[in-house]
Amino acid sequence: MTRTRWLVILGAAVLLAIAARLALVRWQGQSGLAEIRRRGTLRIGLDASFPPFESLDADGAVVGLDADIARAIATDLGVRAEFVNIGFDGLYDALKIGRVDAVISGLPIDPLRTRDVAYSTPYFNAGQMLITTRPDVQSVADVAGKTVAVEWGSMAELAARKLKESVPDVTISPQPDAETALNADLAVVDGVLRLNRPQARTVAVLDDNWYAVAVNIENSTLLAEINRTLDAIKNSQSPCGLAVPPSEFSHSPNVESCYAR
Amino acid sequence: MNHPFFRNSIFLLLAIAAAAGVARCAPMPTVPLGPPQTVQTINPKMGVHTRLTDEVEPWKIKYTLQLVREMGAPWVVEYFPWAYAEPLPGIFDWRHSDTVIEHAHRQGLTVIARLGFVPPWARPADSATSYLSPERYGDFGDYVYAFAKRYRGKVDYLIIWNEPNLALEWGFQPIDPVGYTDLLRVAYRRAKQANPDVRVLGGALAPTLAPPGDEFGMNDTDYLQAMLDAGAGDAMDGLAAHAYGWVYPPEDPPAPGVVNFRRVELLHQILVANGYGDMPIHITEAGWNDHPRWTRAVKPGQRIEYTIRAYQLAQQWDWLGSVSMWAFRYPRPAQTYQDYFTFITPDFTPKPIYDAVKAYAHGEK
Numbered sequence: 001m002t003r004t005r006w007l008v009i010l011g012a013a014v015l016l017a018i019a020a021r022l023a024l025v026r027w028q029g030q031s032g033l034a035e036i037r038r039r040g041t042l043r044i045g046l047d048a049s050f051p052p053f054e055s056l057d058a059d060g061a062v063v064g065l066d067a068d069i070a071r072a073i074a075t076d077l078g079v080r081a082e083f084v085n086i087g088f089d090g091l092y093d094a095l096k097i098g099r100v101d102a103v104i105s106g107l108p109i110d111p112l113r114t115r116d117v118a119y120s121t122p123y124f125n126a127g128q129m130l131i132t133t134r135p136d137v138q139s140v141a142d143v144a145g146k147t148v149a150v151e152w153g154s155m156a157e158l159a160a161r162k163l164k165e166s167v168p169d170v171t172i173s174p175q176p177d178a179e180t181a182l183n184a185d186l187a188v189v190d191g192v193l194r195l196n197r198p199q200a201r202t203v204a205v206l207d208d209n210w211y212a213v214a215v216n217i218e219n220s221t222l223l224a225e226i227n228r229t230l231d232a233i234k235n236s237q238s239p240c241g242l243a244v245p246p247s248e249f250s251h252s253p254n255v256e257s258c259y260a261r
Numbered sequence: 262m263n264h265p266f267f268r269n270s271i272f273l274l275l276a277i278a279a280a281a282g283v284a285r286c287a288p289m290p291t292v293p294l295g296p297p298q299t300v301q302t303i304n305p306k307m308g309v310h311t312r313l314t315d316e317v318e319p320w321k322i323k324y325t326l327q328l329v330r331e332m333g334a335p336w337v338v339e340y341f342p343w344a345y346a347e348p349l350p351g352i353f354d355w356r357h358s359d360t361v362i363e364h365a366h367r368q369g370l371t372v373i374a375r376l377g378f379v380p381p382w383a384r385p386a387d388s389a390t391s392y393l394s395p396e397r398y399g400d401f402g403d404y405v406y407a408f409a410k411r412y413r414g415k416v417d418y419l420i421i422w423n424e425p426n427l428a429l430e431w432g433f434q435p436i437d438p439v440g441y442t443d444l445l446r447v448a449y450r451r452a453k454q455a456n457p458d459v460r461v462l463g464g465a466l467a468p469t470l471a472p473p474g475d476e477f478g479m480n481d482t483d484y485l486q487a488m489l490d491a492g493a494g495d496a497m498d499g500l501a502a503h504a505y506g507w508v509y510p511p512e513d514p515p516a517p518g519v520v521n522f523r524r525v526e527l528l529h530q531i532l533v534a535n536g537y538g539d540m541p542i543h544i545t546e547a548g549w550n551d552h553p554r555w556t557r558a559v560k561p562g563q564r565i566e567y568t569i570r571a572y573q574l575a576q577q578w579d580w581l582g583s584v585s586m587w588a589f590r591y592p593r594p595a596q597t598y599q600d601y602f603t604f605i606t607p608d609f610t611p612k613p614i615y616d617a618v619k620a621y622a623h624g625e626k
Contacts, residue, residue, distance in 0.1 A: 050554045110596040153561030153613040
């Protein structure tokens, strides 16, 4: 056999292998969703100990923002949401071994996990934020000469220290607990705590900590469906529940009033 | 292919290839060690467990240890996995551990080295990295010997294994204090052969209230008694123990049914009752967590106060050698509650607890 013929055969084999791989990836991406529809349930992994995102009500039902998102996704898929309550540290493992189809659990995006996990578009920012009820604070620069409350020792204090690097003339006032800091007229708190003070305004997000839905990296079709539902929720005009209205899912007074404790 | 000739030939080829590979590996980039330093502190028992095992950048290793020294903690506990140091039998790669130990030594820190993590060649396929069969105890002993010999004068304390009273850390085998004592005996003998001055610590026991027969763990007090019954008292110079406070303040009194910081006093009482009252205990993991959602966490301010009070309490215990809090820094965010055990962030930003502990250690509080 000539050398040219060998090269042709080799090239064809390589192309065949690539085509087979692409077909496999496509099949894997679709098979997860097909299995969910065949099963009739979307299995959601969460740690139901984190109100207002997920917790158990008096009847043992999972309630909260994440539970609502999960039910909305399941409804759009034409299946029922099945909640699998797992300790937070076990959520990724549960996803990896296929015990759950998705994790919706106040889950921060971890860029170092994206070899195994695909994240939806983020839907909530739990990062540190500067909030206020003072009319004279409209921007970060306006905190000059003022006192900012933080919970002593918290990540909010860390964020406030960084804020002080850009606005040196600010006084940081460490408080013994988060609630005391939250009720000050000017404070740095995280996005979750901030839900408890809907009357305060967010002046600036000092650092991001986005929550998203996680699926197995191979479950691309399911991820697309999840993103479709999240987009629909963001664009909805209803005030509460499944259809919350914010253009930004987080930082919306409407959303925050729905889930404030 | 099962003929010994083939097996030996394959092994030899692998060994040669590995040796060539290690020899060809570029040396780790180095950063200057700098001048010798000493730790300034009012509490010489203060320590932290660093997490440099998976920190690959030498400047970060150096800076971490520098920050520990500046905080005022003279002790560091660090993990030196056997599998990393000896990827094939007798083929050693000390580059990473050299970097950690040289910098720690130069910063004036006393290193307690935790040894464990079984390499693939010393355990069955698909077994846990904490699985070691008794036939392989000698191989582990060889690693202990090599480590103790290499770092003689720079590492004076070795912890043999970690939390052997948990199934997770004992290769998911039935928990076996007698078997662990056998391992400890081998390690002790080999460590002393390499460096008679090195102090071998048994343990480090995990505080647990596991009921008798539990498949996941054995109560640490029961485990220690069984170790001593098996002769462990003559195969260790000290005991390593973990002392997490969970939601309790450090002064919370010890009791058999409670896991708290002072539970370590129960271990001391067992040593006393068995005639080892002079044997020091080193707390090689301890601390509180301030994650906003974890059920075993406390408020950040409480964590600061509890940590400092725990250091103060430890100073009063004459039977305690050191107390090292878990964990000084992670190389990257864990994105779980674990991040809320640390003193500084992955990007080296000191948390308020770092500043508070530093102020305490320098007599400013």
